[in-house]
Amino acid sequence: MAALSHCPGILLLYDGKILNLLSKLLTSCMLRGRFLPKKDLIQLTARRVHDFRLSRNRSGDMTEFTPLASTAGGVLIGLAAGALILFNGKIAGISGILGHGLSLNAAEVGWRWIFLVGLAAGGVLLLFVYPQAFPGSIDASFAVLALAGLLVGFGTRLGSGCTSGHGICGLARFSLRSLVATVTFMATGAATVFIVNHLLGGNL
Amino acid sequence: MSKSAAAFFSGVVFALGLGIGGMTQPQKIIAFLDVFGAWDPSLAFVMGGALAVQIPLLRYARRRSRPSPATAGVSLNSGAIDGKLVAGAGIFGVGWGLGGFCPGPAVTSLAGGLPQVLIFVGAMVGGMMLYKFGAPLLRDRRKPLPETGGQLADG
Numbered sequence: 001m002a003a004l005s006h007c008p009g010i011l012l013l014y015d016g017k018i019l020n021l022l023s024k025l026l027t028s029c030m031l032r033g034r035f036l037p038k039k040d041l042i043q044l045t046a047r048r049v050h051d052f053r054l055s056r057n058r059s060g061d062m063t064e065f066t067p068l069a070s071t072a073g074g075v076l077i078g079l080a081a082g083a084l085i086l087f088n089g090k091i092a093g094i095s096g097i098l099g100h101g102l103s104l105n106a107a108e109v110g111w112r113w114i115f116l117v118g119l120a121a122g123g124v125l126l127l128f129v130y131p132q133a134f135p136g137s138i139d140a141s142f143a144v145l146a147l148a149g150l151l152v153g154f155g156t157r158l159g160s161g162c163t164s165g166h167g168i169c170g171l172a173r174f175s176l177r178s179l180v181a182t183v184t185f186m187a188t189g190a191a192t193v194f195i196v197n198h199l200l201g202g203n204l
Numbered sequence: 205m206s207k208s209a210a211a212f213f214s215g216v217v218f219a220l221g222l223g224i225g226g227m228t229q230p231q232k233i234i235a236f237l238d239v240f241g242a243w244d245p246s247l248a249f250v251m252g253g254a255l256a257v258q259i260p261l262l263r264y265a266r267r268r269s270r271p272s273p274a275t276a277g278v279s280l281n282s283g284a285i286d287g288k289l290v291a292g293a294g295i296f297g298v299g300w301g302l303g304g305f306c307p308g309p310a311v312t313s314l315a316g317g318l319p320q321v322l323i324f325v326g327a328m329v330g331g332m333m334l335y336k337f338g339a340p341l342l343r344d345r346r347k348p349l350p351e352t353g354g355q356l357a358d359g
Contacts, residue, residue: 098328149325
């Protein structure tokens with residue numbers, strides 16, 4: 001039963017009203033008296049909704065506001081992106097670096113992979129100097145993360161940029177195109193979180 | 205400094221910035237996007253800090269080497285504000301809000317060793333491949349084809 005909550009499609013059905021409707025529908029046609037008595041089904045429904053409510057409350061924790069650490073992190077990102085421009089004449093847009101790095105034909109794949117290895121190596125360094133950078137666990141299910149990854153990969157290539165390429169490097173160049181992209185992905189991101197957190201009631 | 209060393213150290217410092225700034229914590233990203241809930245504006249400070257350094261550095265780079273297209277932004281500015289840009293950014297935002305990861309922090313977080321991050325990065329690369337091989341197909345269909353059968357796998 002708990003495994004069901006890890007599938008996003010079924011989770012949509014988890015909301016009380018839809019589930020009640022569905023259980024009524026099921027009982028009134030094929031399920032009546034055959035597989036499960038109606039009483040058991042209603043009890044089961046109630047238990048599921050209760051379990052789901054519990055899981056909501058677990059995931060709705062607040063995060064700490066960290067203006068100093070975040071500004072410091074931003075300065076480091078700015079320095080790193082600036083170094084890439086000054087020394088290599090390249091823009092530090094991660095989705096572009098990764099997307100073009102996947103191509104075997106494109107010229108200059110080399111520096112992209114070196115940058116990506118540096119990015120991953122920086123992650124390993126963080127494990128030693130700042131381990132709190134990584135959460136001990138992630139609430140979201142594999143299915144949701146796979147869907148999210150697919151959307152992020154496809155969307156950043158279609159829109160030619162992500163938070164770094166448009167949000168930082170693009171805005172630093174005062175590019176109107178990047179401003180439109182940044183406003184758009186922040187708006188759809190906020191809308192998605194609103195739907196998930198406030199209409200569906202918690203992390204998927 | 206050689207170009208390779210610059211690319212490597214840029215990646216390392218970029219990752220440190222992402223980690224210290226809080227970008228590698230999906231909960232923090234989601235809290236930043238949760239403007240109607242328990243909003244955590246920290247990530248606006250990451251952006252502010254990065255821009256405060258980037259803007260003068262970029263101006264310096266542009267003054268130093270005028271003809272380079274990368275520093276002048278010619279190759280990047282060539283695109284118009286079109287449906288592709290808005291649709292792509294919109295799709296990216298939905299994924300960002302769902303998973304709490306954008307590309308840079310996801311690659312950096314691989315070191316954290318959580319299987320969820322590996323799934324996300326794998327799917328993200330899959331999405332990029334899907335665009336790489338899918339976009340030419342769409343373009344071919346829209347174009348009137350002079351020959352029978354479009355070119356398929358030439359990304």
